[in-house]
Amino acid sequence: MKKSRFTIVLLSSISSLVLLATVEIIWAIDTYDNMRNAYHNQIESIFDEALWQYVLREPNGNYTLPDITRLQTILQEELRTSGIKSDFMVEVLTNTNNVPLWNAGNEGLSAKTITFDKSFTPLTIRLSVNDPHRAIMVSMRWMLILQTLSIIVLTTSYIYLLRTLFRAKNIEQIRRDLTHNITHELKTPIAAAYAATDALRNSPHILHNEATRNDYLDMSLAELKRLEGMVNEILSSSTEDFEKQKFVYEPCNICHIVEEVCATLNLKYSDKDVEWHIDIPQHTEVVADRLHLLAAISSLADNAIKYCNNRPIITISVSCSGNTTTISISDNGIGIPHSEYKRIFEKFYRISQGNRHNTRGYGVGLYYVKSIIAQHGGKISLSSTVGKGSSFNITLPTYGKTTHTNS
Numbered sequence: 001m002k003k004s005r006f007t008i009v010l011l012s013s014i015s016s017l018v019l020l021a022t023v024e025i026i027w028a029i030d031t032y033d034n035m036r037n038a039y040h041n042q043i044e045s046i047f048d049e050a051l052w053q054y055v056l057r058e059p060n061g062n063y064t065l066p067d068i069t070r071l072q073t074i075l076q077e078e079l080r081t082s083g084i085k086s087d088f089m090v091e092v093l094t095n096t097n098n099v100p101l102w103n104a105g106n107e108g109l110s111a112k113t114i115t116f117d118k119s120f121t122p123l124t125i126r127l128s129v130n131d132p133h134r135a136i137m138v139s140m141r142w143m144l145i146l147q148t149l150s151i152i153v154l155t156t157s158y159i160y161l162l163r164t165l166f167r168a169k170n171i172e173q174i175r176r177d178l179t180h181n182i183t184h185e186l187k188t189p190i191a192a193a194y195a196a197t198d199a200l201r202n203s204p205h206i207l208h209n210e211a212t213r214n215d216y217l218d219m220s221l222a223e224l225k226r227l228e229g230m231v232n233e234i235l236s237s238s239t240e241d242f243e244k245q246k247f248v249y250e251p252c253n254i255c256h257i258v259e260e261v262c263a264t265l266n267l268k269y270s271d272k273d274v275e276w277h278i279d280i281p282q283h284t285e286v287v288a289d290r291l292h293l294l295a296a297i298s299s300l301a302d303n304a305i306k307y308c309n310n311r312p313i314i315t316i317s318v319s320c321s322g323n324t325t326t327i328s329i330s331d332n333g334i335g336i337p338h339s340e341y342k343r344i345f346e347k348f349y350r351i352s353q354g355n356r357h358n359t360r361g362y363g364v365g366l367y368y369v370k371s372i373i374a375q376h377g378g379k380i381s382l383s384s385t386v387g388k389g390s391s392f393n394i395t396l397p398t399y400g401k402t403t404h405t406n407s
Contacts, residue, residue, distance in 0.1 A: 009165060017158050024147050031143070032136060039084075039132045040114065046082060047116050047127050050074040068092060072104040075127070086135070091126045095119060190227065196220040247289040247375055254327065255280045257290065258316050261298045269305050272312055279317035286325045286396050288376055296372045297327065299365045300392050304331035320398065327394040335386035344382065345370040 054071045072090055079086065087110075091103040101123070112131040117124055137144075196216040199206055206212050255278075262276050286293075297316075305312045308331060315330040336344060347367040373380045377397050384390035 010162065013158050013161060017155060020154060021151055024151060028140070028144060028147060032140065035136045035139070036132060039136065042082060042084070043114075043127075043129055044116055046075070046078045046084075047118070050078055051118055051120075051125065068102045068104050071125070075105075086130050086132070088130070089128045091128070093124045093126060095122050095124055098124065193220045193224055193227070247292060249287050249289055249376075251285045252288050252290045252293060254284045254286060254318055254325075255282055257294050257297060260294060261301055264298065265301055265305060268302075269312075272305060272308075274305055275311060275313045277313070277315040279315070281318065284318050284320065284325070287399055288396060292372045292375070296369045296394065297329065299369050300329045300394075303365060304329060304333055304390070307331075308333040323398050325396050325398045327396070328391055329394075330389060330391040332389040335388055336382065336384040336390050337386055338384070341382055341384075345380070 050071060053074055068090060075088065075090065079088070087105075089103055089105050089109050092101045093099060094101065109128060110130050112133075113128045114131055116127045116129075118126075196219045200213065200216050201207075206216060258278060258280060262278070266274060301314055301316070304314050310332065313332045315328070317328045317330075319326050319328075345366050370380055373394055373396070379395050381393045381395075382390065383393075
């Protein structure tokens with residue numbers, strides 16, 4: 001239903017824009033035709049008036065034509081009085097074969113003209129005037145400019161509207177996906193903690209067996225910690241909360257940070273038997289906020305393990321070049337399509353991986369990592385092959401500020 005409404009709004013917007021542009025064009029053409037007809041009628045009226053002042057009718061019905069330069073003078077005066085600035089030519093031709101006998105005033109006449117013929121036995125007088133197209137277009141220039149600008153403004157507005165609608169549609173889709181994922185993720189630890197607590201409450205034999213009781217308590221505690229981690233991950237994605245965090249820059253031993261990450265993830269994924277390949281010089285250091293850098297590396301390594309169908313093989317290496325240090329985290333996971341590279345670091349954006357309930361998340365991890373790296377003045381890049389794995393490269397300035405605080 002919502003998709004149908006969106007399509008209707010989209011088609012209505014495009015139709016309205018096309019209709020408006022069509023009306024503007026038709027109006028401009030109609031205005032041009034009216035001005036051209038008015039110009040033609042005005043010239044014809046001036047020509048008639050000038051001829052009655054110029055031509056003399058004799059008693060026998062014939063006409064006498066005085067010097068043609070007099071007609072030229074009369075026409076010049078009448079055109080000037082009417083505000084018409086146009087070159088013209090007057091010709092006197094025979095009625096029988098239109099042979100020109102006299103002409104006057106042909107200087108500046110263009111190849112394209114409009115003509116007016118008046119027959120006076122036995123001669124015809126012809127007035128040729130420059131085609132008014134250019135003059136009309138000049139007089140209409142501001143109107144055409146305003147019409148063009150209005151169409152451009154309206155087109156821009158419609159494009160902005162459509163982009164806003166598309167963005168709103170995407171945000172709504174992201175909201176639904178996020179709600180679904182959060183609901184699924186939060187229900188699992190809550191249900192486990194509830195089941196363990198319920199068992200302790202309603203099963204006396206468990207309550208009085210210290211070993212079993214401790215197992216259930218440990219299970220509840222682990223699930224509650226897991227729940228806390230999920231909530232913290234969501235909160236950490238908030239830009240406002242993130243900017244309130246303090247970044248304290250100090251020399252950090254990358255090897256020690258990676259060792260801590262490996263130890264933590266080995267406990268978390270003890271059932272996956274993660275294979276680590278670490279290639280870091282023992283005393284490699286970078287000036288950074290240790291806790292946030294550890295969180296960034298841990299998040300990338302955690303994703304590498306989660307999104308792997310086989311035994312995870314994670315490679316972490318460090319290389320230094322000049323004033324920059326690059327940390328690479330590679331895996332043998334499912335990979336990321338090239339078409340997703342631009343959006344993979346967007347907030348709440350997740351690549352559809354099918355019904356993989358064990359790898360659900362909120363789409364905030366990579367956004368959070370990128371934000372941390374940006375706070376350090378660094379960059380993060382991705383290279384990946386679907387079905388073979390991915391490699392994230394974090395490039396940081398080796399020597400940063402000793403202290404830095406965001407508030």
